Each structure stands twice: as structure tokens, then as C-alpha cells.
Amino acid sequence: MAIHSTAKKRKGSAPEKRDRILKAAIQVFAKNGFYATRVSEIAKAAGVADGTIYLYFKNKDDVLITIFEEGIEQLLTILREVAESEDTFENRISRIIELQLGLLEEQRDLAEVITVNLRQSSRLLKQYATPLFMQYIDVIAGVVRDGQNEGAFRKDLNPRIVARSLFGALDAILLTWALGEGDPPALRKAAAHCASLFLEGLRQR
Amino acid sequence: MAIHSTAKKRKGSAPEKRDRILKAAIQVFAKNGFYATRVSEIAKAAGVADGTIYLYFKNKDDVLITIFEEGIEQLLTILREVAESEDTFENRISRIIELQLGLLEEQRDLAEVITVNLRQSSRLLKQYATPLFMQYIDVIAGVVRDGQNEGAFRKDLNPRIVARSLFGALDAILLTWALGEGDPPALRKAAAHCASLFLEGLRQR
Amino acid sequence: MAIHSTAKKRKGSAPEKRDRILKAAIQVFAKNGFYATRVSEIAKAAGVADGTIYLYFKNKDDVLITIFEEGIEQLLTILREVAESEDTFENRISRIIELQLGLLEEQRDLAEVITVNLRQSSRLLKQYATPLFMQYIDVIAGVVRDGQNEGAFRKDLNPRIVARSLFGALDAILLTWALGEGDPPALRKAAAHCASLFLEGLRQR
Amino acid sequence: MAIHSTAKKRKGSAPEKRDRILKAAIQVFAKNGFYATRVSEIAKAAGVADGTIYLYFKNKDDVLITIFEEGIEQLLTILREVAESEDTFENRISRIIELQLGLLEEQRDLAEVITVNLRQSSRLLKQYATPLFMQYIDVIAGVVRDGQNEGAFRKDLNPRIVARSLFGALDAILLTWALGEGDPPALRKAAAHCASLFLEGLRQR
DNA sequence: CATGAATGAGTATTCATTCAT
DNA sequence: TATGAATGAATACTCATTCAT
Secondary structure, three states, X not given: XXXXXXXXXXXXXXXXXHHHHHHHHHHHHHHHOOOOOOHHHHHHHHOOOHHHHHHHOOOHXXXXXXXXXXXXXXXXXXXXXXXXXXXXXXXXXXXXXXHHHHHHHHOHHHHHHHHHHOOOOOHHHHHHHHHHHHHHHHHHHHHHHHHHHOOOEOOOOOHHHHHHHHHHXXXXXXXXXXXXXXXXXXXXXXXXXXXHHHHHHHEOO | OOOOHHHHHHHHHHHHHHXXXXXXXXXXXXXXXXXXXXXXXXXXXXXXXXXXXXXXXOOHHHHHHHXXXXXXXXXXXXXXXXXXXXXXXXXXXXXXXXXXXHHHHHOHHXXXXXXXXXXXXXXXXXXXXXXXXXXXXHHHHHHHHHHXXXXXXXXXXXXXXXXXXXXXXXXXXXXXXXXXXXXXXXHHHHHHHHHHHHHHHHEOO | OOOOHHHHHHHHHHHHHHHHHHHHHHHHHHHHOOOOOOHHHHHHHHOOOHHHHHHHOOOHHHHHHHHHHHHHHHHHHHXXXXXXXXXXXXXXXXXXXXXXXXXXXXXXXXXXXXXXXXXXXXXXXXXXXXXXXXXXXXXXXXXXXXXXXXXXXXXXXXXXXXXXXXXXXXXXXXXXXXXXXXXXXXXXXXXXXXXXHHHHHHEOO | OOOOHHHHHHHHHHHHHHHHHHHHHHHHHHHHOOOOOOHHHHHHHHOOXXXXXXXXXOOHHHHHHHHHHHHHHHHHXXXXXXXOOOOOHHHHHHXXXXXXXXXXXXXXXXXXXXXXXXXXXXXXXXXXXXXXXXXXHHHHHHHHHHHHHOOOEOXXXXXXXXXXXXXXXXXXXXXXXXXXXXXXXXXXXXHHHHHHHHHHHHEOO
């Protein structure tokens, strides 16, 4: 029925294959870790031949780097929207927390890959991950700083230290959650407690 | 007293060699990560032959596991002393923060190995390390719980979520510090801000 | 005659494409050697798709074999003309030398492919190429033999050994020339010295 | 009975293993060519594990390079002795011919590897082989030059062109011999004819 | 206890070849 | 005919582990 169905199929197949590989890689990396994952496992999970992966990625490292970049990019985009919204600063922080945990709740494997592999020691990976990580911290720090300037938050705390602390706290919560049974309600509750803890800690009195 | 000092030396040499291997392993694991570290590198750094490592450890995994066990044990011992001291709860938390950052400042490599490698290691290793990690969290959570029971901290926060958050925050601060220039005063300032943030967030009003 | 020039073009395009592939292959084989040459490189140099090569040749080996066959055939044709000319035997030898070096000077890459790849190729290929090589030697040997029979050359030398020696000498001269700066006058001078050496060595006294 | 037999065995085993690998490599390279030879084949032929090869050589290329270097070194040493002997110049040339062919007659595979692979296109190999090849040519050219200066050889031929021609002639003879059935008497006869051809060609009249 | 030479299982990556379009 | 995306077999090399000394 569709007139250009074949053309569509053709044009769509390449990116579609790239995506299948990335999705498969996220799953397998999350399950076995980067080093323990064989390229052939990714290929099998993606339903492509081993060699096909090398049509879309330079090598195994490149697959991981791409997951980082596109995953954090995705997080950053939403994060920026929240950070620049018209909401109160308290609500923005709460939404950042929920967002980060919530988004990842839907993408548990991506969370695992990003948090687990963020600290891989391969210098190459650190090179790629660190700047993106810093951008992430900076957006949160921006909300804190704005809140301080607007009188919502106490002014005696360094915004970037607060941001790092918040990020670390969420990271640890996610990690524990990922390592454990990981039921969504537990995560939601943890998010609420964490938000309350930080907001009380930040409040201007 | 012992006339034959050589005999004494001999008796002492075995554990001493084991220690040298562990110390060397901590260094190279911290620098290059577990997977990128060659057993021969550990041997070289320890000044022993490759094979010697297998006289003291079952295999490469076992070296990492031992570092975890003994490293966290060491941290736990000091942590418990603080946790069970007679100080105010606020001070105990502050001291825990300073302690953790302070101790790790002296043992940066151990910190790096424990936090970095816990995440990048294989499933098997992770399962092994997680309980030890949980013990650590539990000690901190104990202080929070006691503080709640004694009326020093607000009661509406789950102590383990607080503990995880605190641990994660400190971890992130350390990581950034380690990735950056890492001067001790900056770390000390970060510790103070972090302590203030959490204590205000925890305070019973 | 043909009204539809496009049809003509079409008919002519296939051989033309085959030639482009062969020419491209000669270039890249000469530059990088048979094994280090990728089929895709040949395709790119020829301006065709990878798969197109397989419409004209059975496989990569077949491309090399074809180059041998047609290249040596080409050399043989000219060589036979000289060998069977009415000139004196000395002049025929001289012309063979000039011809070989001269022809190759214009077709350096073909020379490189024939001499270099004959040696580095697999047993199978070698077996295939050797008889063609032998035909070449035989034509030269024929001139020597005829010269001996006619009393121009000494009779105590095996014509095929002389032919092989001459071929080898020219080959070595070309190789050195190709490895060095490779200016034509130097090659011409070398040809003259080589001719004089062999003709004096062959002369009937 | 030998007092130091074990020590001897220990010390002797490493070079002995290296030699076994080189000998095996010469055989397999000669039979299948460099590119078609698998490292595992060399290992199997040498009676060692695959990995052992990498204890003595950097990689597969390095094995070939070593064969070149040590093989030509061996030839050069003997060649220089002949070149600097007190014999007549004619005899020195004859002995050079016999020597080169004769030595290789005993080391057919080495001959095959050196002549077959001398022209491998790998730039790396060319780098290594060319200078050694030039040294070889230079020693022969030296004999020719001395012969010219002493009045034994005609002075109108460039010694290096003569040397290259002689080397090429011998190379071609060896190649044909190696490709064919290769019986020693045939080679000996070829050597005699070749010597006669070149000496007549060189003679001062 | 200590050594380090030897082992050989294990894997990322390449590239000739195919075939759906 | 022509294409070039996809395939997957094939292989050099690494490195944890062993064991004869």
C-alpha cells in the first residue's frame, strides 16, 4: 500500500541496524561489564554478523563511547529543560532527582552502563566521559547557584560541591538499586528521601 | 632476643612478600584498572617473580578480592570506632566524612581501587564485593538511626538511604578531586561543605 | 553504422571496465604487493563497486593471474618479433635488452607486478605463473641457440642458462633502478653496459 | 657425568629454541611463502607453543627480518673472505659464484626465503632488506673494481652494474632451480656456465 | 619458597566474497 | 550489469597460569 515502502526500508535499515547494535550493547555491557563482553555477543544479541558492527563503529571502545555520549546527551537535554524551567528552585531540584532516577528507571541498563563504566580506567574512556560528566554537574550547579542568587538556598555552600554531592548520592542510590532486586517503588521512595534530605540541607533560613 | 635474626627474617619474609604484592597491586590497579593490569606488572612492581604471586593468591581475581576484603575491613574498623564513640551524632557524622576523605587522602589508591573496580569488575566479583560494601553503608546508617532514636536527627528519612547518599556524595567528591589537580585543601573545604549540607538536611527541628 | 551510439557504448563499456580494473590492479599491486592489496582498493582505483570486480574475475587471485597472462603475452609478442627479425644476433640481443628495459620503463608497474608478485605469491599461483615465465626465457634462449648455430656465439654455453642469466641481470638492474631514484638515463647506461658485458661473454672467437 | 650438565642445558635451551624457530620458519616460509604461512604452523614445525615464538621475536615480520639479516650476514662474511683473498680476480669471481650457489645449495630453503621474499612489498621489509642487499652488491663490485685497477678486467664497465648483473643472474638461476626439480649437479653446471659467460665478458683484451 | 620460561586458550578485527536491490 | 551493505571465516597476538628447576 505504501508507495515508497521499499525505498523506506532501504533508507531506514542502516540507522535501524546501528540502533539495534547500540541497544544490544547496552544490554550486554550492563549484564557482563565492558571487558567481559565479547563483540560476538553484542552481534548475536543485535541479530547481525560480527563484522557488521565494524561498519558502524570503529571498534569495541567506540561502541561504549557512543553509548556514553548519546546516553548522557539524552539526559543533558532533558536536564537542561528542567533547569531552565519556570518552576521554584526546590521543585527544580526535586524534578532533577526524579528525572535522573526516573529516566534511568525506564532505562536501567543504560544507567548501569553509564554509572558502571564511567570510571573505567581506560584513559581513552576517561577522556570522553569526564567532560560530559562535568557538563552534567554544571547544569545542576547552575540551578543551585541561581537558587542562591534568588534567595531560595543558603549562600555558604559551593554550588559545584553541592551538585557533585547530589550527583554522587543519586549515583550510589542507583548503583545499590541496580545491584539489588531493583523494584521501582523502592527507587521512588529513595528519590523522595534524597530530595528531602538535600532540600532541607540547602534551605535558606 | 632472638639470636638468629635471619630465621626471624625468614619467618617474616613470607607475609612481608604478600604485603608487597598487595601494595603493588593496589597501585597498578588504581593506575590502570583491573582488566588492563597484567599480573606481570604487579609482580614487577612488587619485585617478585610472576609465579610468586600464585604462592600467595589463587589467581588475579583473588588479589582484587583480598584488597577489597582487607581494605574495607581496615576502613570498617576505624569507622566503627567513630560510630560507637561518645561524641554527639553531628560530630560523629562530621568525623565520618573527614575520616573517609582523610583516610582515603592517605590511601588514594586504595580508594580508587575499591570504588572504581567495584563497578567495573565482573558480576562474580561484584557479588562478592557488594556485601562488604553494604557493611560499610550499614555502619553509617547505624549512626543515623541512633541519632534519630536519640532525637538528634529527623525521623522521616530512611537511614540506609541517607547513608548511601552520604557515601555516594563523598565518593563523587573524591572522584572529582582525583580526576582534577587534587590539592588537599580543596578536599578539606569540600568535606566541610558536604558535612554542613548533610547535617542541616538531617537536623531535627 | 550503428545508429544507437549508446548501444555501442554499452557493448564497449564492459571490456572497458574490465581494462580499468586490470590497470588499477597493476597500480595497487605494484605499490602495495598482492597480499597487502585489498579488493576494495582495486575497486576504488578503478572507479567501480567492489562487487563489480567479481563480474569480470573469479576472485582476487584471478585478477593477478590475468595480469600475468596478458602482461607476459604482451611482452612475448614484441619479444618474438625481435627474436625472429633479420637483424644480426648481437643486435637482436641488444634490442631484447633495450626492449625489456625500455618497455618496462614505460610499464614500470607491470614489471613490478610480474617480477615481485611472481615471487611472493602462493605456491598455486607460482605454479601457474612459472610456465609463462619459462616461455619468456625460452624466446631469449632461442635467439642464443640460433646465434650459436649460425656461428655468432660460442657453443659451449647452455642457451637457457644464458637466457636466465640475462633475464636475471636485467631484472636486478630494474629492481635497483626502481628502488633508487630511477632516472631514465641511468637505466639506459646500465642497459648499454649490460649488453656489452653479455655480448663479449657470448662472442665466438 | 658432565658436572655442569644441567646448567648447560638451562643456558643452552633458550638459544636452541630460538634456532629451532628460525629453522622451522625458513622451511615453512620457503614452502608456503610468508603471507600464506600461519604463525601456528611455524610453532608446530618448531615443536613449541605459539606463544613461545613471541618470547624470541616481536612478531611474524620480525621472524622474517631476522632470517634475512642473519642469512645475508652469513653470506656476507664468507663473501668478504673470498673477495679479500690472494687468488686471481677470475678465480675470486668464480668462487663467489660457486660460493653463493654452493652455500645455498646446502640451504635451499634459506635461498628460497631470501630470494622470494627479498621483494616483498611490505615497506618494512624493503627497509630492512635493501641496505643488506646493497652491501652484498658492493662486495662483488669491489672485486670487479680491483680487477679493473689491476688490469685483469676491462675498464669500460661500471663495477656496480656488473655486480648487479651477476647477482641478478645467479638469483634467477637459483629461482628457476628452486622452482624446478632442483638437482645439485644441474646447479653446478649452471654455475660453471654462468662463470664462463661473465668472465669472458669481463676479460681485458 | 621462588623463579620465569613455556604454554595455549581465548578474541578483536579484517576483508574476500555474496546477493538483494 | 552494477551496487555496496552485510556476512562470517580466519588468524596474529596476549597474558593468566603452570611447573621444572
